[in-house]
Every structure is written in C-alpha cells, then in structure tokens.
Amino acid sequence: MKGKASESRRPTPTPLPPNLDMAVTGLDDALRSRLVMEGGAMRAFLSASMNGREVDFREAAQNMNFWSFNGTIGMADEPLFVAARGQAVRVVMQNDTMFPHAMHLDGHHFREVLPGGGLGPLRDTLLIYGDESREIAFVAHNPGDWVFHCHMLTHAASGMMTRIKVLA
C-alpha cells in the first residue's frame, strides 16, 4: 500500500544551468593589481594620505584612522583599477599588518589563485592573516563602482576601504 507521502513526492529538480559570469578564465592576459594593507597597533605606518594630505600615524590615529590601502586612508580619489567589462583581473592582497583582515569585494565573486596555480572555491570574502599575501582572480562582468574593503567594519570605517571600477 502506498502512503500519501510517496504519492505526493515530486521528481528530482533539474540542475540550474551553469552561471557563466562565475567562470574565471583568461588569467594569462589578466589585468594585474596589488593592494598593500598597512597600519594597526604594533606596526603603525610611517605615513599615509588622509583627505588628500600626508599624515603620520599619530595624526591619523587622533582622527580615528588606523589603516591604509596602498598608502591611502579611506576611499581614494581614484579606483584601485579600472577594468573593461569581461576582462579577467588578478589582485594580490598583501597584508603588511599584524592582524587578519577579511577582504570583501562587492559586485563580484572571485576565486583564490592557489600557490600551485589552481583556483580555490568561489567566494566574496577572503581572510588574510598578518604577513600573508594572497591572490584572487575574477572576470569583471558587472559594470559599476564596487567597494573593496575589509569586512571587519571598524577596520573599514578607520581606513580599509577602496573601490574598483568596471566599465559598462
């Protein structure tokens, strides 16, 4: 005798089609960028640009700023890079601080370029420990200005913030 539960069982759903926007290809011709993180307690930066002016760590800290990306505190005037739509991008993230940072990119997912040359799983955030350098890759498929920041929001609010631009 068949029960009602088995009669109402639905067929297995068919898998979703592959999402081509998530494919990471073209790495040999990729645009290459580097993001150097500095600052924080125990290894303060010597100087960084704050609101268009070069300041030392003491002055930055008095303004509640403790971190820099590529020598700039907070959102820079220029994006970290400008990518054409569909262009592959590789970004080395170099953590020259003593602290881990959870680097998060808006608007795209990425894969880590592993030391052996393979690609890691699809992510939008990657935790990078102090003195670590990790590389990510993605295809810039999503036009716009996208914030690229540490996901520890006190870090983002005190300097760890930049953006990328993808042309339409």
Ligand SMILES: [Cu+2]
């Ligand atoms: Cu952080």
